[in-house]
Amino acid sequence: xxxxxxxxxxxxxxxLSVSAIIASSAMKAGLAVKQSEVHGMSQRGGEVLANxxxxxxxxxxxxxxxxxxALLLSMEPLESLRYLDYLALDxxxxxxxxxxxxxxxxxxxxxxxxxxxxLPRAVLVDAExxxxxxxxxxxxxxxxxGAASHLLPVSFDSLEHFVQTMFAAKGAKVVETxxxxxxxxxxxxxxx
Amino acid sequence: MSEMVLLGDEAVAxxxxxxxLTAAYAYPGTPSTEITEYLIRYQQKHGGPRAQWCANEKTAxxxxxxxxxAGRRTMVSMKHVGLNVAADPFMNSALVHVNGGLVVAVADxxxxxxxxxxxxxxYFADFARVVCFEPASxxxxxxxxREAFDVSERFHIPVVIRLVTRLAHSRGIVRxxxxxxxxxxxxxxxxxxxILLPGNARKQWRALLDRTGDIRRYVAESAHNRVHDAPxxxxxxxxxxxxxYYLENVPDLPAPLPHLHIGAYPYPVxxxxxxxxxxxxxxxxxxxxxxxxxxxxxxxxxxxxxEGRESGHVPADGELNPDIVRASLGLPARTGLTLxxxxxxxxxxxxxxGCPHGDSFHSITSVLESFPDAIVTSDIGCYTLGALPPYNxxxxxxxxxxxxxxxxxxxxxxxxxxxxVIGDSTFLHSGVTPLMDAVASDTSMTLLILDNKTVxxxxxxxxxxxxxDLEGVVRGLGIDPDHIHVLEAHPRHMAGNTEILRREVNHxxxxxxxxxxxxxxxxxxxxxxxxAAAALGEPA
Numbered sequence: 001x002x003x004x005x006x007x008x009x010x011x012x013x014x015x016l017s018v019s020a021i022i023a024s025s026a027m028k029a030g031l032a033v034k035q036s037e038v039h040g041m042s043q044r045g046g047e048v049l050a051n052x053x054x055x056x057x058x059x060x061x062x063x064x065x066x067x068x069x070a071l072l073l074s075m076e077p078l079e080s081l082r083y084l085d086y087l088a089l090d091x092x093x094x095x096x097x098x099x100x101x102x103x104x105x106x107x108x109x110x111x112x113x114x115x116x117x118x119l120p121r122a123v124l125v126d127a128e129x130x131x132x133x134x135x136x137x138x139x140x141x142x143x144x145x146g147a148a149s150h151l152l153p154v155s156f157d158s159l160e161h162f163v164q165t166m167f168a169a170k171g172a173k174v175v176e177t178x179x180x181x182x183x184x185x186x187x188x189x190x191x192x
Numbered sequence: 193m194s195e196m197v198l199l200g201d202e203a204v205a206x207x208x209x210x211x212x213l214t215a216a217y218a219y220p221g222t223p224s225t226e227i228t229e230y231l232i233r234y235q236q237k238h239g240g241p242r243a244q245w246c247a248n249e250k251t252a253x254x255x256x257x258x259x260x261x262a263g264r265r266t267m268v269s270m271k272h273v274g275l276n277v278a279a280d281p282f283m284n285s286a287l288v289h290v291n292g293g294l295v296v297a298v299a300d301x302x303x304x305x306x307x308x309x310x311x312x313x314x315y316f317a318d319f320a321r322v323v324c325f326e327p328a329s330x331x332x333x334x335x336x337x338r339e340a341f342d343v344s345e346r347f348h349i350p351v352v353i354r355l356v357t358r359l360a361h362s363r364g365i366v367r368x369x370x371x372x373x374x375x376x377x378x379x380x381x382x383x384x385x386x387i388l389l390p391g392n393a394r395k396q397w398r399a400l401l402d403r404t405g406d407i408r409r410y411v412a413e414s415a416h417n418r419v420h421d422a423p424x425x426x427x428x429x430x431x432x433x434x435x436x437y438y439l440e441n442v443p444d445l446p447a448p449l450p451h452l453h454i455g456a457y458p459y460p461v462x463x464x465x466x467x468x469x470x471x472x473x474x475x476x477x478x479x480x481x482x483x484x485x486x487x488x489x490x491x492x493x494x495x496x497x498x499e500g501r502e503s504g505h506v507p508a509d510g511e512l513n514p515d516i517v518r519a520s521l522g523l524p525a526r527t528g529l530t531l532x533x534x535x536x537x538x539x540x541x542x543x544x545x546g547c548p549h550g551d552s553f554h555s556i557t558s559v560l561e562s563f564p565d566a567i568v569t570s571d572i573g574c575y576t577l578g579a580l581p582p583y584n585x586x587x588x589x590x591x592x593x594x595x596x597x598x599x600x601x602x603x604x605x606x607x608x609x610x611x612x613v614i615g616d617s618t619f620l621h622s623g624v625t626p627l628m629d630a631v632a633s634d635t636s637m638t639l640l641i642l643d644n645k646t647v648x649x650x651x652x653x654x655x656x657x658x659x660x661d662l663e664g665v666v667r668g669l670g671i672d673p674d675h676i677h678v679l680e681a682h683p684r685h686m687a688g689n690t691e692i693l694r695r696e697v698n699h700x701x702x703x704x705x706x707x708x709x710x711x712x713x714x715x716x717x718x719x720x721x722x723x724a725a726a727a728l729g730e731p732a
Contacts, residue, residue: 035363036362044542
């Protein structure tokens with residue numbers, strides 16, 4: 001079993017936290033993991049791409065080959081379309097619908113979402129709204145982890161455990177908000 | 193033994209700690225920064241070993257040399273271009289009789305994710321006649337770093353660990369072994385072996401060349417250089433991370449190919465000769481420059497075909513990935529989904545909303561509007577993004593500190609006004625010395641130091657001196673105090689700041705303006721740290 005995930009978003013959206021929580025859960029399950037990130041210049045409000053590979057055997061490459069990802073998980077709709085060629089023909093795209101418009105030539109959002117909907121397996125999540133309902137829009141990325149949880153080769157309990165671990169230092173309220181966001185995302189993607 | 197998940201950078205850091213590290217030094221630089229960040233956190237938690245940021249890579253290297261002279265194990269880390277800054281101590285340290293293990297961890301950035309070139313550190317190691325390890329996995333990063341200290345002490349040379357971005361910034365599992373204790377202090381009492389006077393230096397150089405045979409034998413026998421036999425006349429040589437991309441494609445090959453992997457240098461000459469002896473064609477896959485391929489090709493035609501970056505079978509620039517290696521193996525491309533009917537705009541990196549640099553760039557562009565011929569030199573840091581819209585405010589970015597010397601040169605060449613834009617940490621790294629040149633000839637230029645009180649681009653490491661010390665540094669160089677200004681870079685002072693800049697731009701002589709306001713990212717982080725501390729009931 002190999003489960004490759006392309007994680008996309010814009011600098012500052014918490015893509016690396018998403019990657020860390022899924023990776024930790026996979027390792028807890030005894031799976032091999034490789035997680036490639038970008039730091040530095042690449043993070044300054046620009047496009048962010050992370051590769052997360054999970055397998056039940058040793059993984060050679062840190063980078064995912066084209067056409068191999070089972071899941072493309074994006075924090076932003078335009079960014080979700082940037083790496084389509086990495087998604088397997090039977091792969092799933094899950095994206096947040098709220099655009100980050102920090103460039104002047106951002107296409108009309110309806111066009112972007114229409115292109116997402118046209119894909120064979122696409123799940124759109126109004127993650128920002130769900131996060132706000134859970135207590136904070138800063139938990140938007142955890143909504144997306146929840147939305148992906150149906151497909152991930154890890155247990156939901158384990159994701160909950162690592163969300164708790166990751167936010168423990170920030171206090172019980174932050175933990176609670178992120179757990180609620182995680183559940184809201186799972187529910188939103190599960191009803192489709 | 194325990195298992196941990198670490199970045200490649202962190203695997204090097206922990207390998208050094210477990211090898212008996214006493215002190216580590218560095219200047220931040222992507223993708224090497226996390227080595228020292230890990231060591232600093234480790235020191236905070238365990239009380240040692242010492243880990244410290246330095247003014248620049250050269251000073252960091254020299255501090256490490258002192259530790260080695262004193263008999264203790266030390267590591268200096270930097271990004272690839274940092275080794276250019278530290279080249280003087282690096283090249284010369286190959287000639288001294290290294291005492292305590294000295295490891296030089298250098299992270300190259302093929303593909304230039306966050307750099308101004310993609311130079312390959314293996315050439316530097318070869319140039320200095322020292323050993324270089326090139327890990328291809330997190331486990332190797334850990335093991336090779338430990339081994340590097342032993343090799344350094346065994347052959348009395350600095351040993352290089354060459355990382356690349358995709359290993360430095362990838363997380364993987366590392367199994368650790370028991371730690372070795374630190375060396376007790378035992379300074380080198382060998383007569384003259386650290387005094388590179390010409391007479392001694394000639395002896396030391398001869399001694400290094402005499403050790404070369406032993407060094408080559410050690411590396412040739414190393415398990416890091418391995419042949420995987422298979423029948424066939426087409427073989428593959430991989431170095432470093434290229435092995436992973438090759439292995440990723442092996443299941444799709446009709447049959448396994450003869451394969452030589454090189455992970456330790458100087459490359460094993462006899463092993464390579466034996467490997468290619470029965471081949472008619474060899475593909476050389478290297479992350480970086482065609483270092484091994486070039487040597488293999490040489491000048492005289494070979495009886496077998498060589499394919500690689502030089503021959504055009506692999507792109508000459510950029511980093512490798514599984515798909516590029518797949519194509520070079522002649523395998524059909526994999527396809528994924530495609531996007532039709534929508535052109536995606538790029539999303540280049542940009543200054544954060546509210547960044548103090550933005551305010552300074554607004555002042556610069558408004559002052560220079562009336563000078564279409566003005567020259568604005570700049571430097572390495574977040575403010576290099578001033579090159580992009582909406583600012584389009586700078587015209588050069590070459591290397592650390594170059595803005596200052598280039599401004600002097602442009603002014604000498606007859607241009608006015610000339611403005612140099614540099615950050616606080618880059619100024620202290622390499623901007624002070626060229627400013628002395630400008631002081632010496634009272635060059636007609638304006639130096640704008642954008643002081644955001646941190647090394648922002650690499651994630652907010654502390655600048656080596658406090659912000660309040662900067663003015664004193666500038667004054668101490670002998671600049672006319674009437675032409676030194678310290679401003680707060682804030683929108684509410686925009687009009688006044690712009691006026692001062694206008695006055696100094698018009699001044700025929702040297703002036704320095706320090707525009708101060710803390711990076712909004714570090715402000716945010718210290719606020720978050722306080723919230724977290726409060727949540728845990730700790731004193732803020």
